[in-house]
Amino acid sequence: MKEIEVATLEHLNEFAELFNSYRIFYRQVPDLEKGKAFLRDRIINKETVTYLIKADNKFVGFAQLYPLYHYGKLQRQWLLSDLFVSPDFRGRGLSIDLIDRCKQHCDETDACGLLLETEKTNDIGNRLYPKCGFELDEAHNYYNWWK
Numbered sequence: 001m002k003e004i005e006v007a008t009l010e011h012l013n014e015f016a017e018l019f020n021s022y023r024i025f026y027r028q029v030p031d032l033e034k035g036k037a038f039l040r041d042r043i044i045n046k047e048t049v050t051y052l053i054k055a056d057n058k059f060v061g062f063a064q065l066y067p068l069y070h071y072g073k074l075q076r077q078w079l080l081s082d083l084f085v086s087p088d089f090r091g092r093g094l095s096i097d098l099i100d101r102c103k104q105h106c107d108e109t110d111a112c113g114l115l116l117e118t119e120k121t122n123d124i125g126n127r128l129y130p131k132c133g134f135e136l137d138e139a140h141n142y143y144n145w146w147k
Contacts, residue, residue, distance in 0.1 A: 002094065004101050007050035007062065009043055012036060014059045015052060022062075022084035026119075049078075051101045053085070053094050061085035063098040065105065065114075073112035078105065080116040083125075090124075099132045117142060 007015050016036035024030055042048040050064040064082040069075070080102055085094045102114055116134065118125040130136065 002097055003054040004051050007052050011052055012040060015039055018062055022082060051098055053098055055089055060089040061094050063102050065102060070112050075112040076109060077112050078114050080114045095128055
C-alpha cells in the first residue's frame with residue numbers, strides 16, 4: 001500500500017536520510033546533518049512543500065516543490081526541484097504517484113503548472129518526465145550564477 005504525506009518536522013530524520021541519498025545520487029558529498037538543517041529551515045520557514053511516499057511501511061521517496069511565478073501566465077508555478085525514490089523501490093510507479101500528487105497540488109493552489117530540470121545524463125528521469133506529460137523546452141538555455 002502506498003501512502004503520500006506532506007513532510008513536517010516529525011518526518012525530519014527519515015526525510016534527511018532520503019535527501020542525503022538523493023544528493024549522493026547527484027555526486028554531492030554526503031552530509032546528513034547539514035542536509036537535515038537545510039530541510040528543517042525549509043519546513044520551518046514554509047519555503048517548500050514536500051511529499052513523502054511510503055511503501056512497505058517506510059518512507060522511500062519524496063518530491064520537493066518550491067514556489068515560482070510565471071510572467072506569461074500571471075500565476076504561481078511550482079518548481080519540482082527534487083524527486084527521488086530509493087533504488088530498491090524503483091519500478092513500482094512511486095515516482096509517477098509523487099508527480100501526480102504534485103500536479104494535484106497545482107490544482108489545489110491555482111498554479112499554472114510544474115517546472116523541472118534534470119541532467120542530460122539522467123536517463124531514468126528523461127524517460128519518466130515525458131511519460132508523465134512534461135514537455136521538453138528546447139527553446140531555452142538555463143544558466144546559473146554562483147556566488
